[in-house]
Each structure stands twice: as C-alpha cells, then as structure tokens.
Amino acid sequence: MAGEGRSDNPVIDTNGELAAQLKAFEKLVEEYDHFLVVAHTTPDGDAVGSTLGLALLLEEQGKEVTVYNRDPIPYNFEFLPGAEKWRQDLEGIEAVDVTVVLDCGTPGRIGEDFPKHGWGEKVAVIDHHETWDKDFADLYVRDATAAATGELLYRLAARYGDISLDVAKNLYCCVMTDTGSFRYSNTSRTAFRIAGELVEIGVEPWEMTSEVYENEPRERLELLCRVLATLSMSSCGRLAFLRVEKKMVEGLDVDEDLTDGFINYARSIQGVEVATQLRERGGGQWRVSFRSRGTVNVAALAEKFGGGGHHNAAGCEIKASPDVIEEKLSQALVDLLDVD
Numbered sequence: 477m478a479g480e481g482r483s484d485n486p487v488i489d490t491n492g493e494l495a496a497q498l499k500a501f502e503k504l505v506e507e508y509d510h511f512l513v514v515a516h517t518t519p520d521g522d523a524v525g526s527t528l529g530l531a532l533l534l535e536e537q538g539k540e541v542t543v544y545n546r547d548p549i550p551y552n553f554e555f556l557p558g559a560e561k562w563r564q565d566l567e568g569i570e571a572v573d574v575t576v577v578l579d580c581g582t583p584g585r586i587g588e589d590f591p592k593h594g595w596g597e598k599v600a601v602i603d604h605h606e607t608w609d610k611d612f613a614d615l616y617v618r619d620a621t622a623a624a625t626g627e628l629l630y631r632l633a634a635r636y637g638d639i640s641l642d643v644a645k646n647l648y649c650c651v652m653t654d655t656g657s658f659r660y661s662n663t664s665r666t667a668f669r670i671a672g673e674l675v676e677i678g679v680e681p682w683e684m685t686s687e688v689y690e691n692e693p694r695e696r697l698e699l700l701c702r703v704l705a706t707l708s709m710s711s712c713g714r715l716a717f718l719r720v721e722k723k724m725v726e727g728l729d730v731d732e733d734l735t736d737g738f739i740n741y742a743r744s745i746q747g748v749e750v751a752t753q754l755r756e757r758g759g760g761q762w763r764v765s766f767r768s769r770g771t772v773n774v775a776a777l778a779e780k781f782g783g784g785g786h787h788n789a790a791g792c793e794i795k796a797s798p799d800v801i802e803e804k805l806s807q808a809l810v811d812l813l814d815v816d
C-alpha cells in the first residue's frame with residue numbers, strides 16, 4: 477500500500493518535506509497514464525539507473541512509459557534491466573501526459589530538443605543537485621544531501637511496497653556510481669543502508685562492479701597506456717597534466733567516452749591538488765578538464781580562461797600549443813594558491 481512506507485525500514489522517512497514531495501509524486505502517478513522518463517545528456521550511472529529504475533517501477537504500477545535520452549546508454553550500463561526501452565528518437569512523444577526529469581534540475585541539461593516546459597501536461601523533477609530552476613517543473617522531489625538521485629527513487633519505490641530485483645539493480649547502480657563505489661565525500665550512512673537493503677533484495681555487488689567497472693573494451697586500456705605516457709607535473713608538484721592527442725585515438729575503434737575517468741589517475745598522485753587533462757580538438761584548440769582534490773576551486777581556475785564548472789570539476793577551451801597551455805595553467809594555479 478502506497479503512502480505510509482515500511483516502518484521496519486530505517487531509511488524511510490514518513491514525515492518531513494521529502495515525504496510530502498514523494499506523496500505529491502505518488503498522486504501524480506495515480507492521476508496520469510503515460511509517463512516520459514528522461515535524464516541529462518551524456519548520462520552517467522545515476523542518470524541511466526534512475527531512468528530505468530523509475531521506468532520499471534511505473535510499469536509495475538500499470539503505467540505506460542516512454543524512456544528517452546538524447547544520447548545512447550554507455551556500454552557499461554547496457555546490462556541493466558530495462559535498457560532495451562532506451563530511445564533516442566522523439567517519435568510519439570506528443571502523446572505523453574507527464575515528463576519526469578531525473579538527475580538534473582534545469583531544462584538545459586536535457587538537450588536542445590527539450591521544450592522549456594516539457595512534453596505533455598505536467599513536468600516533475602527528481603534530483604539531488606544543488607543548482608535548480610525553480611519555475612520549470614510543476615512538482616519537485618529534491619534533496620541535495622542525497623548521494624544519488626537513485627536514493628530518492630529508493631525512497632519512492634519503498635513506499636509502493638516490496639522492490640523488485642530489476643528496480644533494485646538499477647538503484648544500486650545509481651548509488652554505487654555516484655559515490656565513486658562508496659569512496660567520495662557524499663558516501664553517507666544512508667547510502668550504505670540503502671545499498672544494504674538493495675543487496676537484501678538480491679542485488680549482487682560483484683555482478684554490479686564487474687559489469688560497470690571491469691568490462692572494459694581492450695581499446696580503452698590501450699588508449700589509457702598512451703595517455704598515461706604523457707603524464708607531467710608542474711614544478712611545484714601540485715598540478716598534474718595528461719594529454720589526449722588526436723593521433724592517439726586514430727586507429728582505435730573508440731568513442732569519446734572511452735577516456736572517461738582517466739583524469740582521476742592524475743589526481744590520485746601524492747601531493748597533487750589539481751589534475752588537468754588536455755584533449756586536442758583540432759585547429760590548435762584544446763579542451764581542458766580540471767579535477768580538484770578539494771582545496772582548490774577549479775571553477776575559479778577555469779573562469780580565468782573563459783570556462784566554468786563546479787568546485788571539484790570544471791573545464792575550459794584554450795587555443796595554444798600544449799606546452800604553452802601547461803605553463804599558463806601552472807602560473808594561474810600558483811596565483812590562486814598564493815591568494816588563499
């Protein structure tokens with residue numbers, strides 16, 4: 477029975493603001509029939525897991541569901557239950573009643589085709605990001621303290637009673653990936669408790685980790701070898717650089733997303749505060765990505781070069797030779813650290 481939650485479940489709050497938001501979402505589910513479930517472009521594990529998890533949950537409630545994303549499912553999430561529902565075309569989308577936007581709080585993150593007020597009559601957002609657009613949806617389920625959007629969906633799913641194994645696998649994927657396998661600073665007691673409940677339902681942690689992290693195309697490791705060979709450090713040792721040159725990708729049957737996460741190797745070096753990855757765009761242009769260990773606000777660093785982002789992850793574009801770019805960045809970082 478929806479509405480009251482399971483009293484024996486320690487993470488289900490039946491009062492409070494989040495419970496009221498979840499109740500309002502349940503009402504929306506009761507009132508409408510056809511739901512479009514969508515998440516941000518270049519979807520990560522939380523975006524894919526929450527999209528498929530919610531789609532399956534809504535189908536279990538007898539609803540018609542369309543799953544849409546501008547971009548494909550990354551290869552390492554194709555094993556998730558419900559992945560065959562993933563569509564990248566907008567055909568028939570005018571028939572939906574409610575658009576549910578997951579893992580982002582602003583319409584711009586859905587892609588160019590997304591109409592400002594969604595498809596259908598109503599728009600609902602379920603999200604855990606700090607930034608959000610207050611007038612874009614009719615209903616928000618938001619908690620910026622949640623480790624993943626999947627955490628919010630776990631609370632929703634638990635209100636409907638027993639969670640199916642297919643939904644549970646998707647929600648586990650959300651929590652596992654957004655916490656960096658329970659390593660990042662958002663890894664909370666609640667995240668562990670939810671993961672524990674999902675394991676109780678039957679999710680196998682090793683199956684999940686091996687599918688998501690140990691199922692790499694050989695080309696990805698070959699590319700990683702080439703990229704790691706470019707590792708260099710600033711003279712102060714606080715900045716590490718990696719380069720992805722066009723010629724490294726040539727001859728490899730790879731997509732852009734195969735370099736995803738490489739930059740973390742550079743950040744993991746003792747003494748490094750900021751990792752930087754330069755990716756060749758052509759015409760002397762380089763895409764520069766930054767990852768901070770936490771002390772340096774890399775959004776401020778990126779802004780010096782016309783870019784932006786978050787405290788720990790940001791980027792910009794620079795037109796210069798890579799050696800000149802690395803020199804400029806070293807100087808900019810020293811300026812930033814000396815001001816602090």
Ligand SMILES: [Mn+2]
Nearest residue numbers: 522579624625
């Ligand atoms: Mn997320």
